Amino acid sequence: xxxxxxxxxxxxxxxxxxxxxxxxxxxxxxxxxxxxxxxxxxxxxxxxxxxxxxxxxxxxxxxxxxxxxxxxxxxxxxxxxxxxxxxxxxxxxxxxxxxxxxxxxxxxxxxxxxxxxxxxxxxxxxxxxxxxxxxxxxxxxxxxxxxxxxxxxxxxxxxxxxxxxxxxxxxxxxxxxxxxxxxxxxxxxxxxxxxxxxxxxxxxxxxxxxxxxxxxxxxxxxxxxxxxxxxxxxxxxxxxxxxxxxxxxxxxxxxxxxxxxxxxxxxxxxxxxxxxxxxxxxxxxxxxxxxxxxxxxxxxxxxxxxxxxxxxxxxxxxxxxxxxxxxxxxxxxxxx
Numbered sequence: 142x143x144x145x146x147x148x149x150x151x152x153x154x155x156x157x158x159x160x161x162x163x164x165x166x167x168x169x170x171x172x173x174x175x176x177x178x179x180x181x182x183x184x185x186x187x188x189x190x191x192x193x194x195x196x197x198x199x200x201x202x203x204x205x206x207x208x209x210x211x212x213x214x215x216x217x218x219x220x221x222x223x224x225x226x227x228x229x230x231x232x233x234x235x236x237x238x239x240x241x242x243x244x245x246x247x248x249x250x251x252x253x254x255x256x257x258x259x260x261x262x263x264x265x266x267x268x269x270x271x272x273x274x275x276x277x278x279x280x281x282x283x284x285x286x287x288x289x290x291x292x293x294x295x296x297x298x299x300x301x302x303x304x305x306x307x308x309x310x311x312x313x314x315x316x317x318x319x320x321x322x323x324x325x326x327x328x329x330x331x332x333x334x335x336x337x338x339x340x341x342x343x344x345x346x347x348x349x350x351x352x353x354x355x356x357x358x359x360x361x362x363x364x365x366x367x368x369x370x371x372x373x374x375x376x377x378x379x380x381x382x383x384x385x386x387x388x389x390x391x392x393x394x395x396x397x398x399x400x401x402x403x404x405x406x407x408x409x410x411x412x413x414x415x416x417x418x419x420x421x422x423x424x425x426x427x428x429x430x431x432x433x434x435x436x437x438x439x440x441x442x443x444x445x446x447x448x449x450x451x452x453x454x455x456x457x458x459x460x461x462x463x464x465x466x467x468x469x470x471x472x473x474x475x476x477x
Contacts, residue, residue: 391409
């Protein structure tokens with residue numbers, strides 16, 4: 142009998158609506174620990190439920206399945222899912238924030254998705270187009286409060302949350318998907334504003350965090366996701382975060398200055414990331430899987446396993462609940 146594989150430190154993506162033999166080979170690799178799904182992987186609820194089942198049955202051991210389902214511009218699954226508004230809309234409807242988090246999580250859990258990379262904890266400075274209405278508010282206290290409510294809703298459904306993009310991506314114009322942004326502010330300024338939402342949710346037990354591909358040169362010369370200063374000294378030691386740290390996608394331009402994909406993966410793990418994402422570049426994912434040497438780490442594995450969600454019933458049953466119908470109706474009005 143094959144020995145059950147531990148959960149690996151690499152999150153990969155897949156090609157289409159069902160698993161190819163190449164996808165199955167990568168999922169079965171010892172270094173794989175998670176799969177992130179995109180719009181290209183979704184047709185309808187029945188198909189995505191079948192796909193998540195295939196992913197889990199392919200892996201001889203635990204595997205996480207994630208998606209970006211924030212709402213607004215970033216909602217990978219739309220057809221047969223409630224259309225969620227940009228989170229800035231909750232400023233005018235704070236009473237819906239927790240319910241929206243519950244609904245988003247409930248709909249994903251019923252199709253076999255373990256968690257969404259949400260909520261966004263960036264404060265909106267009116268500068269960053271890539272953040273913009275993905276932020277709850279220009280005010281850090283409001284951002285913290287609304288994000289806390291959204292996470293509570295996710296937890297209520299049985300889903301863990303991942304706050305992003307630590308320590309804050311909202312004060313710079315450049316998009317780290319396309320370039321390497323540099324934030325020239327000092328640590329005190331970042332702590333007094335951008336870190337407020339992170340501090341609140343960490344104190345409340347936040348399960349996961351994703352660092353930004355942004356350099357803060359007055360703190361470190363490396364992007365936050367590759368920095369021991371940010372991840373170990375500030376996030377772990379000063380802020381007391383004990384959850385899982387997920388790198389942002391190593392294929393983004395914000396990571397390109399670190400080196401090739403093996404260098405990026407090694408440095409992110411050495412800096413303190415528990416899981417590294419390699420998306421939309423199959424050759425890069427294969428390179429990282431084959432070249433990263435990982436030692437068993439029970440602490441890292443337990444942090445990642447803590448992200449596993451618990452399914453609470455089926456979608457048909459959820460649709461028939463008065464709570465689901467009321468929330469869906471209210472959110473539909475916000476997105477009309």
